[in-house]
Every structure is written in structure tokens, then in C-alpha cells.
Amino acid sequence: MSRPVIVVHYHELWLKGRNRRFFLGKLYSALRHGLDGIPVDRIEQPGDRFLIRLGAGASIDEAIARVQHVFGIAYYAVARPAERGMEALCRMAWEEVEPLQFSTFAVRAHRSDKTFPHSTMEIEAAAGRFLLEKLRAHGRDVRVRLREPELTCHIEVTPGPLLVYARKIPGTGGLPANTAGRITCLLSGGYDSAVAAYQMMKRGAHLSFVHFYGTGARPGESSLHVASGLARVLTRYQFTAKLYRVPFEEIQREIVRYAPESFRVLLYRRMMLRITELFARRERALALVTGDSLGQVASQTLRNLAAVNATASMPVFRPLVGTDKMEILEIARRIGTYDISSEPFHDCCPVFLPRAPELSAKVEELNEAEATLDLASLIAMGVRGATMEKFTYADGRVESTEPRAIVHTPSGHTATLQISKE
Ligand code: ATP
Ligand code: MG
Numbered sequence: 248m249s250r251p252v253i254v255v256h257y258h259e260l261w262l263k264g265r266n267r268r269f270f271l272g273k274l275y276s277a278l279r280h281g282l283d284g285i286p287v288d289r290i291e292q293p294g295d296r297f298l299i300r301l302g303a304g305a306s307i308d309e310a311i312a313r314v315q316h317v318f319g320i321a322y323y324a325v326a327r328p329a330e331r332g333m334e335a336l337c338r339m340a341w342e343e344v345e346p347l348q349f350s351t352f353a354v355r356a357h358r359s360d361k362t363f364p365h366s367t368m369e370i371e372a373a374a375g376r377f378l379l380e381k382l383r384a385h386g387r388d389v390r391v392r393l394r395e396p397e398l399t400c401h402i403e404v405t406p407g408p409l410l411v412y413a414r415k416i417p418g419t420g421g422l423p424a425n426t427a428g429r430i431t432c433l434l435s436g437g438y439d440s441a442v443a444a445y446q447m448m449k450r451g452a453h454l455s456f457v458h459f460y461g462t463g464a465r466p467g468e469s470s471l472h473v474a475s476g477l478a479r480v481l482t483r484y485q486f487t488a489k490l491y492r493v494p495f496e497e498i499q500r501e502i503v504r505y506a507p508e509s510f511r512v513l514l515y516r517r518m519m520l521r522i523t524e525l526f527a528r529r530e531r532a533l534a535l536v537t538g539d540s541l542g543q544v545a546s547q548t549l550r551n552l553a554a555v556n557a558t559a560s561m562p563v564f565r566p567l568v569g570t571d572k573m574e575i576l577e578i579a580r581r582i583g584t585y586d587i588s589s590e591p592f593h594d595c596c597p598v599f600l601p602r603a604p605e606l607s608a609k610v611e612e613l614n615e616a617e618a619t620l621d622l623a624s625l626i627a628m629g630v631r632g633a634t635m636e637k638f639t640y641a642d643g644r645v646e647s648t649e650p651r652a653i654v655h656t657p658s659g660h661t662a663t664l665q666i667s668k669e
Contacts, residue, residue: 253299253310254403254410255323258420273423273451274319280486281313284642293407294359311416313643316483318449320418324401328408333365337377339411340400344378345385347413351392354378358404370402420449424485427451430564431527432536433519434458434490436473436592439538439567441481441584442575446566447536448484455530456481456488457523459495459629461595470592475636475647480583482638482645491526492650494632495519495595498625505619509605512546513613514620515596517558521622522629524561534562540575541568545604554608 257274271292278290278297286302301310307325314323329339344352356370365373375391378400382389403410432444434456444454458474471492478490495515502514523535539547546555556563567575579585605612634650 249328250301250303250305251307251325252301252328252408252410253307253314253323254326254412255297255299255314255418256295256321257297257319258321258422270319270423270426273426274317277317277319277424277486278314280640281317282310283640285310285313291407293405296403296405298405298407298410309643315416315419317424318419318421318451318484319423321420322415322418324412324415326403326410326412329411331363331409333370333373336370336402336409336411337374339409340374340378340402341381343411343413344382344398344400347398349396349398350388351390351396352378352398352400353391353393353396354400354402356402356404360404360406363404367404370404374400374402422449422451424448424451425453427453429453429455429530429532430534430536431455431457431523431530431532433523433538434474434477435538435596436470436477436588436594437538438572438579438585438588439540439543439575440536441477441538441588442578442582443536443538443564443566444477444481445484445578445582445584447564448481453485454481454488454536455491455526455532457491457493457519457526459493459519459522459595461496461499461593462494468593470594473587473590473592476587476590477584478636478638479645479647480587482640486640488638489530490636490638491653492634492636493522493629495629497632498629499595499599501620501625503599506616508601509603510608510613510616511599511601512596512604513551513555513608514616516546516555517613517617518622518625518629520555520559520563521626524559525626525630526633527561532561534564535559536564536566538567539565540570540572543572545606548606550607550609551605554610554613557610557613 275290278299286305288300288302291298327339327343329335354371354375356367358367379391398413400413427450430447430452432440432454434440434444448454456478460470462469475490478488482488498518499515502511506514527535539552542548576585579588633653635653636650637648638645
């Protein structure tokens, strides 16, 4: 018996137009990369689908889990390839449905190879009749129901093999990884920014991450391990990532010392945006992403978001701005960041939290509050103290390097720093 194959159907929408080959090429490499380490004989492309031919000893469950991390897939299935003929097809259909429990079923055929001598209706009728007889002969109390059957046995007639499958698995959707350009994410360690990052990756963006950390009340209590854990999980979807880790406590102390108390958190955020932009330029990213959600906390009222945003020169995307916390947590659970964000960690932002935070800041007020600060040297302090951790996915695992200091070249972001001083 031939080995099962995985048939992968992509979203039709992005297939339109000139970019088709580009997107399909990226989806192909994402599948290849994602399945790294699992024996795969080859990945074929008969018609509008990919066919993953697993090699000897490949774990199907593991392969399914890997495909689940690949963006751009509408649905996929573990299918049985059949030889070209009705008899072989019926036999495979029987093998597929026999172990499954159901009381109503239907056969659905799809023919992309028009040279096959039977029409879809003929295939459906013949295979349906065959299955019904076989099932009844085995004492199974089943009926054919064309509308909303409990089980659908799918048959695909491709220019390659005939495929039979009854268990369709919804794919993750989105656009293939690394098709949309680069974005830099302000990754806090909380639930929201990791989910926001995921949403942008799902649209094909490749993300780098910037995390600001305090030293924590006690040693080892910092948030670095959480940010690192999140970057690791997220790397699975895009295969490589960098995490910039910026010490923030000194900067916060300066803000606390010189700026009005009620603006503190907003000024922290503006510093974060400015510093992140420098790393974004270094990464050749064209935009930033944050986990802000409208009205969730004091710093996320509409006015405050607008006043904080005014400092940014790049577009700042906030994909969760209209998403409820419950929905965000649901996604976090699904993508595997929930448990990491639930770990206790020292979040630097609530440090020196104002008793009465401003809910309705104006840009001019924040500009005025910042006039007492030496912004350029605060930014330089953050950038100089930063270290970078690199993540790489291979063989189903994500490896990371020891965090390293960043080399500052005159043409690198220190030069940009000079410009942003003015
Ligand atoms: P999150 O769950 O992502 O922490 P949140 O709802 O708790 O978000 P805030 O903590 O106010 O909201 O932060 C708003 C956004 O600012 C975050 O989603 C993140 O993008 C950015 N941010 C906040 N703190 C940090 C940090 N320490 N390092 C990097 N980015 C941060
Ligand atoms: Mg937070």
C-alpha cells in the first residue's frame, strides 16, 4: 500500500494576478522549511494544490503539527493516493471510511484533470454506492445524506494521483510567511503584543522584536525570559527572528525624576517607540506593531494613543485595537503564547505607576513634559545598553544564540541617532 500523503489547499484569493508564482514559491519554501527533519520524499504540485509525499518513518501527527504552523493554507488533509481507475478509487475510499464512526455520509468528488474518463457525478454515485453496500455488509447502520452529512469522503482527481480523504483539517489561513516585508514589534511579555505580532506575521510580514526590561525587585525576576520565550514560539511561523533587549530602568528613573507624574507611562511609551524605530531602521523594517487595544488601560484611551503615536515617524500598526481581551486570550491559547505570558515576570511599565494617570493627554503637553529631558542621551543610553538574541528554526526546534552586544558602526543606527536628535 502506498504511503499516505498530505494534500494542501491554499487560499484562492492571493492567487490572483501576477504575484501567483511568488506566493506559491514562498508557500513551498515554508512547507519545506516547516517540515525540516521529517522524512519527505518530495513535494509535488499537481494542479492547484501541494502534495507532500512523506518518506519512510515519517510521523503523520508531527507532520500535521508542522503544517499547522504554515500560513497561507485554507485546509489540508492526510489523503490516500489511489491508482487511476474506479475500482482502486472505491477500495481506497473504503479503507479511508471503514475505521471512522458516523451515521450519515456523502461522497464529494472534485476533478481538476478533465482527461479522467468519469465525471464527478459518476464518481460520487459509484463510490457512494460502493461504500453504502460495504458498510451495510459490515452491519453498519448508515445512510447517504447529501446535505450536511456527518462524514464527507472527498475524492480529488488531480493531474497526478487520485486522492481520497475524509478528514479535512482547517489550515491557519493568512498569507505565506515572509511575503509582505519587515515590521518591528514592541514585545512586552504580556498577552497582547505577542498576539499582535502573530496577526502581522499571518499577513506575511517578517517581524523583529524589541523588548524593554527593568532589573526587577529581586535578582532573576526580570521579564527577559518571557520575551525570549515568546520570540521563540513566534519564530516557528517565520523561521528566523531577532530580539533586541533594551534596559529601561535608568530611562524610567529620568522620566520619573523630571516629568509630571500623571504623564509617566505615556512618556515611557514614547521613549519605547523612538528607540524601537532605531532598531527597526537597522532591520530595514517599514513599520512598527504594538499590542494596544482601545480603552483597555489608561494609556490606551483614544487621546492617549494619538498623543503617544505623534512621536513616531513610521506607521504604527495596532492590529488588536478593536479586539476584546477575551478574544485576544483565545488566540494566545491557540498559538501557544498564553502559558509563557502567564508566567510571573517583572513588567517595567507599572514601576513608579502614577496615582492618577492622565486619560486625555495632548501632544503639546507631552512635548512640554519632554522638554525637561535630554531625549537624545536617553535614547543613546537605551541603544548602547541593548543586546540582541537571534532565533533560528530548524528540525522542528527553535535554537537561539547567546544575547550579544550590538556593534555600533558609524553608518549604522548611531548615525540615525544623530539625525533624530534635532
Ligand atoms: P501587552 O499585553 O502586550 O503587555 P497591554 O495591554 O498590557 O499589552 P501595555 O502594557 O500598556 O498594554 O502596553 C501596550 C503596548 O506597548 C504593548 O502591547 C507593547 O506593544 C508595548 N509595550 C509595553 N511594554 C513594553 C515593553 N516592556 N517592551 C516592549 N514593548 C512594550
Ligand atoms: Mg503589558
